[in-house]
Amino acid sequence: MKYMLLIYSDENAWTDDEQERCYQESVQLTQDLHASGKYLGASPLHSVTTATSVRVRDGKRLVTDGPFAETREQLGGYFLIDAQDLDDAIAIAGRIPSVYKGTVEIRPILELTGLPAKPD
Structure with missing residues (x-):
């Protein structure tokens, strides 16, 4: 099942070094997910x-x-994954570095018929 993992955090909560480390760890996570066919x-x-x-x-x-609504945490990024089930999606969300300073919202993707095919 496909899930969108929406990453929310306070942009001011990160130092430049923390942000760079977060990006590096996120890239590694995408490589791991790609290797397992979930990215x-x-x-x-x-x-x-x-x-x-x-x-x-x-x-x-x-x-x-x-943004439409002013909140302390803002949408800062996303992962789109193909997980076995919600438990698998939760485990992946727990590996996203931003989860330590913010929130990762997990939303199942509603697949509609008639949408254009994804380009290769």
């Missing part, structure tokens, strides 16, 4: 200060800087 994708996101939110209300498009 589908992963990436950190740029700072929340670069975010743009779009909403349509009463037929009008509203564009604002930043």
